[in-house]
Amino acid sequence: MTRVIVVGCGHWGPLHVRAFETLPGAEVAAAVDSDPARLSRLKALHPGLRTGTDFARMLKAVKADAAVIATPSATHYRLVRVALEHGLHVLCEKPLCLTSSEALELGALARRKKRVLMTGHVFLFNAGIVKLKELIDSGELGGIHYLSFTRTNLGPIRSDVNVAYDLAAHDVSIANWLLDAEPRRVSATGGVFLQDRIHDVLFATLTYPEDRLVHIQASWLNPKKVRQLTVVGAKKMVSWDDLELNSPLAVYDRGAQVTPEYSSYGEFLRVSMWDADVRLPKVRTQEPLKVQNEAFLEAVRTGKASRSGPGFSAEVVAVLEAINESLAKDGEPVELS
Ligand SMILES: NC(=O)c1ccc[n+]([C@@H]2O[C@H](COP(=O)([O-])OP(=O)(O)OC[C@H]3O[C@@H](n4cnc5c(N)ncnc54)[C@H](O)[C@@H]3O)[C@@H](O)[C@H]2O)c1
Known part of the structure; x- marks a missing residue:
């Protein structure tokens, strides 16, 4: 079972929550958003879901294998780093980050930590x-x-x-x-x-x-x-x-x-x-987001490089x-x- 924390619950993050909740082999461990109002809206749809406003604190509170980063693009680099350093596999929304040097650094970190890093290039x-x-x-x-x-x-x-x-x-x-x-x-x-x-x-x-x-x-x-x-x-x-x-x-x-x-x-x-x-x-x-997230779970299970791994994402x-x-x-x- 892959336990996922979804970070960022604005427009797109809740779709990841829904997708992972319906995929076999996955479980949503928690959802994080710095805006409590966003979490209240999510809670109305998923009453049992654990939520919090701080990713670092949530990492200490729950056991998780992977994180989805669905926050604004300018925050991706920092949050992906935090997740990888904590030993999580990461599915980050597009684009992976804003500069090539950041992308190469994240790719190297994922390799060093032997973790899957995939970007949500959903198309x-x-x-x-x-x-x-x-x-x-x-x-x-x-x-x-x-x-x-x-x-x-x-x-x-x-x-x-x-x-x-x-x-x-x-x-x-x-x-x-x-x-x-x-x-x-x-x-x-x-x-x-x-x-x-x-x-x-x-x-x-x-x-x-x-x-x-x-x-x-x-x-x-x-x-x-x-x-x-x-x-x-x-x-x-x-x-x-x-x-x-x-x-x-x-x-x-x-x-x-x-x-x-x-x-x-x-x-x-x-x-x-x-x-x-x-x-x-x-x-x-088929719903592309679900197919993509299934591919992410498969990559976590097998360690096999996905279609939108760090090299591809850095090129983009x-x-x-x-x-x-x-x-x-x-x-x-x-x-x-
Ligand atoms: N693949 C796609 O087709 C697709 C579609 C829409 C958005 N996206 C991507 O998803 C990401 C989010 O887009 P959106 O439309 O949901 O944006 P949004 O602004 O609706 O939601 C972002 C959420 O992140 C929260 N947030 C910001 N900083 C945070 C932090 N440090 N920790 C926790 N939460 C934080 C905000 O409070 C907000 O609720 C973007 O990277 C965007 O490019 C992808």
């Missing part, structure tokens, strides 16, 4: 994205030319991090996982409208090896909730819409190619296009850092080593 456990990865890896789409993400909504508006760390973190994790690579260069512009120096909207272009391009539009200041991705391959194209619950993926047998033609006047290039069937692959809908943080640097330089490209 890597989204059935539509998993199916999309299968389609890309099977070669059906051909070589990937580009990915284009749109992630917008009105709120939640953060004050500890900007829209890159909050929303684009999802898209960077999806892109790195789907392409099995990290970008070499990023360029990003954005807008600051509501709070001092915190970007509300972002337009980023990431260049991956083999000149594959990724574009991310992310905003928490937009009237419409959109969670979409278009993948353009040399043979086929795919659209993903997370809000289309029944068929989030559409595979388009559409494309264009340029072929050289020879005639008495010499060589010229001919562009041909095709536009055939559209297929809606069957995607078995490095890209977010580079996006931030480019934002500060008004779109100047930033190279990643």
Whole structure:
């Protein structure tokens, strides 16, 4: 039985409490939030749950094997450190922390303590994205030319991090996982409208090896909730819409190619296009958070590296850092080593 302490019971933490309570092999040992009002709300739903306002004190009071950190992103580094140093396995909400040096330090600490450290990059456990990865890896789409993400909504508006760390973190994790690579260069512009120096909207272009391009539009200041991705391959194209619950993926047998033609006047290039069937692959809908948390429990049981372990998480943080640097330089490209 893995006994879990959930730290941070605002919007997202209670979903972890619910997920772990329904998963076999797990038990919620306690929930912690520095705001007692949040705990009262949680207690109304889970009357028997032990709660407290201080994580360090709770660590002394209950026996636990693991911690979920679901507090604001700027607090992750400190709380993950406390949990690992106490000998707990950790599932931290995205992003793992704010800088690459912090991410590398946490990864090294987890290794030293022989503990699982996983980041809640929940879209890597989204059935539509998993199916999309299968389609890309099977070669059906051909070589990937580009990915284009749109992630917008009105709120939640953060004050500890900007829209890159909050929303684009999802898209960077999806892109790195789907392409099995990290970008070499990023360029990003954005807008600051509501709070001092915190970007509300972002337009980023990431260049991956083999000149594959990724574009991310992310905003928490937009009237419409959109969670979409278009993948353009040399043979086929795919659209993903997370809000289309029944068929989030559409595979388009559409494309264009340029072929050289020879005639008495010499060589010229001919562009041909095709536009055939559209297929809606069957995607078995499962709650991604539950699948992710099950993977975390499996990693705790087996010690086997998970999909979003410390190395992967640190790469995501490095890209977010580079996006931030480019934002500060008004779109100047930033190279990643
Ligand atoms: N994976 C996803 O799709 C997803 C969705 C939403 C949020 N998140 C992530 O979850 C985290 C929390 O987001 P949220 O929307 O729940 O935020 P929130 O502001 O609603 O909740 C955060 C809670 O943490 C508490 N808190 C702050 N510092 C604390 C501390 N030191 N100890 C204990 N409690 C503390 C606050 O009182 C608050 O109740 C963020 O990192 C966010 O990026 C992930």
